[in-house]
Amino acid sequence: MKISSLTCPHCQAAYEVAESTSLVGAPGRTDCGICGTPLAVWNEPKLLAFRLVVPHEHKYPRVPVPAPLA
Numbered sequence: 001m002k003i004s005s006l007t008c009p010h011c012q013a014a015y016e017v018a019e020s021t022s023l024v025g026a027p028g029r030t031d032c033g034i035c036g037t038p039l040a041v042w043n044e045p046k047l048l049a050f051r052l053v054v055p056h057e058h059k060y061p062r063v064p065v066p067a068p069l070a
């Protein structure tokens with residue numbers, strides 16, 4: 001398994017790309033799950049898995065502070 005990273009050129013969302021070195025996949029393409037920009041196109045029978053790591057707009061999430069338990 002080869003792991004690399006990819007950043008959407010449009011919305012800067014960060015993806016982790018896992019490429020299987022033992023399994024044969026199929027040619028394909030993937031688009032950014034956030035903005036729909038084409039991220040990658042491959043013509044070889046590769047098995048690629050894309051995982052969204054950090055959506056740009058959620059990089060600094062505003063998490064409400066939970067109320068302390070009384």
Ligand SMILES: [Zn+2]
Pocket residue numbers: 008009010011012013032033034035036037
């Ligand atoms: Zn995007």
